[in-house]
Amino acid sequence: MYVVTINQDTCEGCGECADNCPASILEMVDGKAQVTGELDDCLGCETCMSVCPSGAVKVEES
Template identity: 45%
Template sequence: MFEITIDYDKCAADGECIDSCPAQVFDEGEDGKPVIARPEDCLGCETCVEVCPEGAITVTEM
């Protein structure tokens, strides 16, 4: 199981994490920023971490 953390102060709401996640863990919030909608589906691949230009996402194995 993996824990996903988003630093919303850094997030630019560009949608890269939403578009790139192979497990479709994220939904788009009303403000355009990602919402962790299905954390149990996270594969731990860290694609979201790699594509985030702001470095706003971390994935930690629990």
């Protein structure tokens, strides 16, 4: 399983992570990205991390 953490302070609200997550578990909430789906569905692809311009996303295997 993977743990996806989004730093709410450094997220710039671009929406790229949510738009590009193949598992559709990320959503924009009040202008910031959040994990709103099941982490069980995360593929660990790290796309969210790659597309983030501010390094706000962290994907770790737990």
